[in-house]
Amino acid sequence: MVKTKCVAMLLAGGQGSRLNELTQNIAKPAVPFGGKYRIIDFTLSNCTNSGIDTVGVLTQYQPLVLNTYIGIGSAWDLDRKNGGVTVLPPYAETKEVKWYTGTASAIFQNINYIDDYNPEYVLILSGDHIYKMNYATMIEYHEKKKSDATISVIEVPWEEASRFGIMNTNSELEITDFEEKPEHPRNNLASMGIYVFKWSVLREALIKDSENPDSSRDFGKDIIPQLLKEKKKVNAFPFKGYWKDVGTIKSLWEANMDLLDETNSLDLYDHSWRIYSVNPNQPPQYVSPDAKVKESLINEGCFVEGHVERSVLFQGVTIHKRANIYMNLLSCLVR
Amino acid sequence: MNKNILGVIDATTYLDPLKDLTEQRILAALPFGGRYRLIDFVLSSMVNSGISSVAVFPKYHYRSLMDHLESGKNWDLNRKRDGLFFFPAPNLDIPFHHIGSFQCFSYHLDYFRRSTQEYAIVTNCYTVLNVDFCEILEKHIENGCDITEVINEGRSLEIYLLKRELLIDLIVERDKTGYQCLYDLIEDSKHPYQVCTYDYEDYCVMVDSIQTYYQTSLELLNPSKWQELFKGNQPVFTKVKDEPPTKYAKSSNVTNSMIANGCVIEGHVENSIISRSVKIGKGSVVKNCVIMQKSSIGENCVLDSVILDKDVRIEDGVRLTGSQDEPVVIKKGAVQGVLMT
Numbered sequence: 238m239v240k241t242k243c244v245a246m247l248l249a250g251g252q253g254s255r256l257n258e259l260t261q262n263i264a265k266p267a268v269p270f271g272g273k274y275r276i277i278d279f280t281l282s283n284c285t286n287s288g289i290d291t292v293g294v295l296t297q298y299q300p301l302v303l304n305t306y307i308g309i310g311s312a313w314d315l316d317r318k319n320g321g322v323t324v325l326p327p328y329a330e331t332k333e334v335k336w337y338t339g340t341a342s343a344i345f346q347n348i349n350y351i352d353d354y355n356p357e358y359v360l361i362l363s364g365d366h367i368y369k370m371n372y373a374t375m376i377e378y379h380e381k382k383k384s385d386a387t388i389s390v391i392e393v394p395w396e397e398a399s400r401f402g403i404m405n406t407n408s409e410l411e412i413t414d415f416e417e418k419p420e421h422p423r424n425n426l427a428s429m430g431i432y433v434f435k436w437s438v439l440r441e442a443l444i445k446d447s448e449n450p451d452s453s454r455d456f457g458k459d460i461i462p463q464l465l466k467e468k469k470k471v472n473a474f475p476f477k478g479y480w481k482d483v484g485t486i487k488s489l490w491e492a493n494m495d496l497l498d499e500t501n502s503l504d505l506y507d508h509s510w511r512i513y514s515v516n517p518n519q520p521p522q523y524v525s526p527d528a529k530v531k532e533s534l535i536n537e538g539c540f541v542e543g544h545v546e547r548s549v550l551f552q553g554v555t556i557h558k559r560a561n562i563y564m565n566l567l568s569c570l571v572r
Numbered sequence: 573m574n575k576n577i578l579g580v581i582d583a584t585t586y587l588d589p590l591k592d593l594t595e596q597r598i599l600a601a602l603p604f605g606g607r608y609r610l611i612d613f614v615l616s617s618m619v620n621s622g623i624s625s626v627a628v629f630p631k632y633h634y635r636s637l638m639d640h641l642e643s644g645k646n647w648d649l650n651r652k653r654d655g656l657f658f659f660p661a662p663n664l665d666i667p668f669h670h671i672g673s674f675q676c677f678s679y680h681l682d683y684f685r686r687s688t689q690e691y692a693i694v695t696n697c698y699t700v701l702n703v704d705f706c707e708i709l710e711k712h713i714e715n716g717c718d719i720t721e722v723i724n725e726g727r728s729l730e731i732y733l734l735k736r737e738l739l740i741d742l743i744v745e746r747d748k749t750g751y752q753c754l755y756d757l758i759e760d761s762k763h764p765y766q767v768c769t770y771d772y773e774d775y776c777v778m779v780d781s782i783q784t785y786y787q788t789s790l791e792l793l794n795p796s797k798w799q800e801l802f803k804g805n806q807p808v809f810t811k812v813k814d815e816p817p818t819k820y821a822k823s824s825n826v827t828n829s830m831i832a833n834g835c836v837i838e839g840h841v842e843n844s845i846i847s848r849s850v851k852i853g854k855g856s857v858v859k860n861c862v863i864m865q866k867s868s869i870g871e872n873c874v875l876d877s878v879i880l881d882k883d884v885r886i887e888d889g890v891r892l893t894g895s896q897d898e899p900v901v902i903k904k905g906a907v908q909g910v911l912m913t
Contacts (some may be wrong), residue, residue: 272817272835275591277575443874497819505816506836506849516812518646521606521832521846523795536817537607549817 238536241320241354243376243433245289246347247280248340249364250297250327250386255485264296266364267303268489271505272536272549275306276483277364278514281313281322286510287372289360291320293350293523295343297336312515325350339454345443348480351436359439361432361456367492369503369510375474376433385438385469386461388412388433391476401427402457402471412471415461426473427482432456438469478501493549497532517552527558574751577705578689578736579618579626581611582671583697584650584661589781592901593881594633600697601636602779603864603882604790605801605858606832606847609640610779612810613697613702613801614731618648619724621705625654627683629676631661640811647809657683670755671696671730674746676902677739677779684740692739694754700788701776708733717768721758724772728755733770775800786879786899789845789862793828815848823854832865839869855887861894878902 253265256549260268267276277294282539283290292315296303309315310322314364325347327336344361351359360380370389378386386518387533390404404426442460443535452459463544464471479502483489494502505512510527519538519547527545556562583600593602602609611838616837626649630637643649644656654686659680666675672694675831684692691712692703712720712733719738722731734752742751751757758767775797777788791797802808815834820826825840834849839856840907846852853871860877861870867880870888877894880886881904889910894900902908 326803454889499821506819506834508849511814512812516814518807518809518812520798520808521830522818523793523798523830524828525795526828528827530820531824532822534817535822535831537822 241288241291241356242289243353243358243360243372243448244320244351244356244436245284245292245360245362245372246344246351247277247284247294247362247364248251248343249277249303250300250337250343251363251365252294252298253484256489257486259486259489260299262299263302264364265484266297267306269551270483270489271493272413272534272551273517274514275369277303278313278512279308279360279367279369280364281307281310281315282510282512282514283368283370283372284362285313285315287370289372290315290317291354291356292313292322293325293347294322294364295325295347297343300324300326304327306515307453308515313513317419320354320474323350339452339458339459340456341443341446341452342454344439346449346453348440348443356436359434359436361434363430365484366480366482367503368433368476369478369512370476370480372431372433375431378474379433379472382472383470384433384472385421385435386464386471387433387474388471389429389459389476390426390473391429391480393425393427395422395425398422398425398427404428408471410473410475412461412465412473414465415457417457426475428457429476430457430482432461433474438464494547496534496549497547519552525558528556537554573912576621576690577618577709577733578623578687579615579623579685580617580672580677580692580694581614581626581628581697582673582676582694583611583634583637584629584631584635584676585671585696585698587698587780590779590785592782592903593785593879596904597636598630598631598632598697599840600628600630600632601634601640602698602785603777603847604700604739604785604789606845607813607832607865608808608810609637610700611637611651612808613700614697615647615705616642616808617701617806618693619649619809619851620702623705624649624651625687626698627657627659627680628660629661629680629743631664631676636661637883641810646811659683661716665886672732672754674743674752677743678746681740681743684736684743685759687736689736692734692736693796694732694739695735696778699729700779700801700819701729701772701774702801702803702808702870703731703772703776704806705733711770712768715768718765719754719758720768720770721754722770724774724776727778729772729776729778738765774796777912782879782899782901783897786862787896790843790860792830792845798830813848821854831840838873839873859865860899862899881906884908 249266253260268295315322481492524540525542535550536552540555542558543556649656720733818835821838824837831846832848838854839852842859844861850867855872864882867884869886874891878900887909
């Protein structure tokens, strides 16, 4: 059997409290997006398109919809005999129940899962970003640089830099230090929350971190600073392209509206890098003689008789005559 | 649910009037209604009627059909027990005997013998309808019939229901009885069987010529017909394609049309059926057309009463005009430039 080179661990257990009502009953990665998708589709599709076929999905907060949605991973071609997608919820041990108390603790508690595949690298991902990225390129970069850890970074506008985790680097793109939401940023390279680690290095760091009672069990706050302190080689991997953290209602809405922009760089129509999702199998959309549709994204099963402009309609939405929809996001089965 | 019926789809039919659309594909795989293939309608009807074992008998150019059906997964027919079976004709020179050729079935007699279902439903592959076969079975039993033929307005829909054992007898004894198919038997006035008819009154069309194909396609724009075909509790299944939602640009103007996913529309579309992943450029007018998947229409084109098969490329500024009775048909994969028209 071919050895698994890289295991992806997708952090999908966060509450996403800044999305308020949208995440009352579902986890953030399961929030609908773009007329057809759920946010996690982008990360899972990136995995399968990058040739990563072993993905652990860490769930904790409101997992029902997310678990049902992921199923055995067939929508993303991740129903594999070896590897595939595995949902990893927190579990009880003989003495206590161990909740995931931070991103690092979630991975620490699943060391056994990763050890089963004994991979060379582990890719840490989060399920709340909208972007298309070839992780294989990042892993290649990590190998070439002989890094212990590689963090994917994106240039953000200087005035916004204090909202992100900022990586300060030298000219070789080696990370010298990390600042979480700095007041006076010295750099504008923001962490995208995507990490590649040499598994042996991460394994050791996780165990060490678990023994530190003061740790908040967070990759950004604890693991990366610890590796830097130990003079491990940590590199930044610059990413160019569309990337959006959809952690707030505003950014989620903006990301949807970006799709309507004709110059938008996130191309959903590129057949070589499809974004897969669980398909609803509904008839094509019907646009009636009275309807008017402009600058919109409409999914199958919609029945449009009214006026729709700058809107995103999810499957099975009916827009009646005389209805006016402008700058809207309509999710499943609104009538 | 009714696990008591075997589904048999005869997909051997070749119809000359549909030649332009079936040169490279079997009739069963002819795209229809924006995202479907003709076989989806009988096949989904079977699945919705609880039929869990379906045999498909293809003959010519069935690569596209195999590609479409795959393991039967999209119809939930990728089962350990029963499921979807594919029985291509072992040779192409079998004389054509109407739907349900017993000779064709005889090559795969094992399947009929090994199955445990009491009844079998034999259908063609080009009737567009959404029928509950259980109702037909109920009537069949109630009236003590040997064979039930489904008709619509006096015309046979080439759908027959009979006991599996009887079907096996008819296949085995075909040379003795002289009946080469179910049609022969029903046409013979001296047959010893109790033959009934079941009048199916909902929307149904047998797609047997370019004209019917074209008219039936555009009829889907009538919401009442649409609703008779796409019933909420009896969905029509098809191969899913992971296309994104369709994008309507600022310059688009769409009216009375059915549009599948994955399209980018920048022009004017009227009274048309647009399949998956079609591009329609700025300033183009598409009227009364059936556009199949992955075709692209450039800028400033005018297309009226045209059928574009799959993967056709229409270059900028092309004008094509057909008529309601004789739509222009552009064959699969063609490139149409201005100078050629």
